[in-house]
Amino acid sequence: MRKIINHMPFSSPPYMNDVLPYPSPGNNWLHSGRWRWVEYRFRRVCRCYGYREIRTPILELTDLFVRSVGEGTDIVSKEMFNLVDRGGRRLSLKPEGTAPVVRAIIEHELLAAHPLLKLYYIGQTFRNERGQKGRYRQHQQLGVEAFGSADPALDAEVIELAVRFFREIGITDQQLQINSVGCPNCRPAYREGLKKWVKPFLSEMCGDCKTRYEVNPLRMLDCKVPHDVEILSGAPKLLDWLCEDCREHFNSLRRHLEAMSVPYQIAPQLVRGFDYYTKTAFEITSGVLGSQNALGGGGRYDGLVEDCGGPATPGIGFGLGMERCLIAMESLGIEIEPEDEAPTVFLVALGESARSAAVRLLTEIRSAGIAADMDYVGKGLKAQMRLADKLKAPLVLLIGENELKGGVVSFRNMQTSQQEMIPQGEVIRRIQSWAKN
Ligand SMILES: [Zn+2]
Ligand SMILES: [Zn+2]
Incomplete structure (x- = not known):
């Protein structure tokens, strides 16, 4: 063994991981063989369901995320890694996977030739947020996006694909939560109703919620501060405010999931972090992950393609975190045999x-x-x-x-x-x- 004489001058950037060629005790999940093992199964499930791979650049124009994810979200207002290129363009490392895919399909007019377009991707996303175990500033996202149909059967397909994938990699301890976040026809009335209901309590609520009250009231439902959670547990539920179309969509989704024998819970507080969701929102959690318990989630985004400058096109998708999956697998003691890289x-x-x-x-x-x-x-x-x-x-x-x-x-x-x-x-x-x- 050669001795390292100099002090190591560098380490990886905070909350960004090196994925290594050999397993190391306690950190087996950072073994590249495991990553390939999971990726292979994800590709296989996507192939089974008719999804094709798309790859987009690691950087996008910042405005794409401002327009799609929304200015009022934490992601855009404080969590993006931004830079300016030599031409003065404002660029961001992608903080999520959906908007870049939407941008790419509009740019390459894929919808014209493929009115029902089913895609998957595996890529790195970046968020400059407070790091902790299971929450990293660079993380690998695996996702699918399906464009061109408003049929709730497609929502059910995407959800069932996600559930099956987690099962394929051995995570049987998973809970599916679904909700409807409404549409531009019914959400504004609910937003006002929620604000009116919250107003008398606003002074006791956290600073973030006070901001959200003005900018993005639905996000108050996402608050994790115990006192706020308690207050909001009595708030009106979006499910009771849905328009006829949204309610029928939600009921139909439930029927499809039941037909597929996919167990679910209804979670009225589930709104997800992005502005672009409409109707279906869902999340899959695992108890083994502790406080950062979401394995992945997604939802429908019927206005997003049009908001990004494309033709009016419904869409639905989900994304899951590679690191969370691997950590959950390790916590569950799931034994896998990563592909052997030994010489024959x-x-x-x-x-x-x-x-x-x-x-x-x-x-x-x-x-x-x-x-x-x-x-x-x-x-x-x-x-x-x-x-x-x-x-x-x-x-x-x-x-x-x-x-x-x-x-x-x-x-x-x-x-x-x-x-x-x-x-x-x-x-x-x-x-x-x-x-x-
Ligand atoms: Zn609606
Ligand atoms: Zn709060």
């Missing part, structure tokens, strides 16, 4: 001329698509075997002076400890037939 074959060479033969053989094996490696540090047999052991390579090929002279290699199966000499020309075939068994 490890080459050991003794002596300079054997070494160049080994390098040639290594290249041939790799060209055949077999994972193979050798030691570039250790010189002696013991050191090289130690590395083979550490890498857990199931096969070791040994070339020394004798093997070189005979045009053979020693082929060692590390699991059975059997060793035999085989002609160099047969090495690849032998590895392949070993792999089949």
Whole structure:
């Protein structure tokens, strides 16, 4: 082992994680193999439901989020990482995944060719907020968005997809909460009704709620301050103020979920953090996560495409946090076998001329698509075997002076400890037939 002599001058930015190539005790969830394992299952579920992948840049014009997420939200008013480029454009690291997708489908006119457009994405999002376990300034979001239909059956599909995904990765401890946040026809009356009801209590409520009262009254329902929660538990419920259309949509969603045997609870306080939601809002939580218990959530956003400059198009989606999923899996003790990155074959060479033969053989094996490696540090047999052991390579090929002279290699199966000499020309075939068994 090489000693690190200098002091480490840098660490990762606060509340941003490195995802590492090896598991580490207590932080297994930061093993890249686990991330791939979860991503693979997410892609597989999306594929099953007919969703296609979209990737958007990590930066967007700041105005996109001001317009879509809303100026009055915490995200836009204080949590974005902003910068100005050399052309004087105001840009932001994306704080959420939906608005960039909406921007992209409008720009590329995808809706014209695909009136029902079902998309998924896996990407990094950024929020400059107070960090804690399960709440990071950079986090990976996995999400789906479906455009072009106002049918509540599509809401049910998106919700069921989310529930299934969590089940696929072993999180059976999950609770689904649904609500309706109404539409531009019924929400304004509720907003006024809520304000009127809250007014006599406003002086005892927290500072944030006093601001929300003016800017975005519905967000008061999201408040976590216990005294405010207690006051607001008596507030009028949006569900009682829905217009005919919104009420029918909500009832129909419930019927679909019941038909799919997806258990749910109605959560009248659930409003989610964004301005753009209409009708369906939902959240999936897990008790194992503690105070940051949301695994993911989403909702319908029927006005968003139009607000962003596109044709009037209904839409619904959800996003979930990769880190929360992994932490929940670890808390639940879910054992998974991340994809093995160990080499299949490890080459050991003794002596300079054997070494160049080994390098040639290594290249041939790799060209055949077999994972193979050798030691570039250790010189002696013991050191090289130690590395083979550490890498857990199931096969070791040994070339020394004798093997070189005979045009053979020693082929060692590390699991059975059997060793035999085989002609160099047969090495690849032998590895392949070993792999089949
Ligand atoms: Zn309505
Ligand atoms: Zn409050």
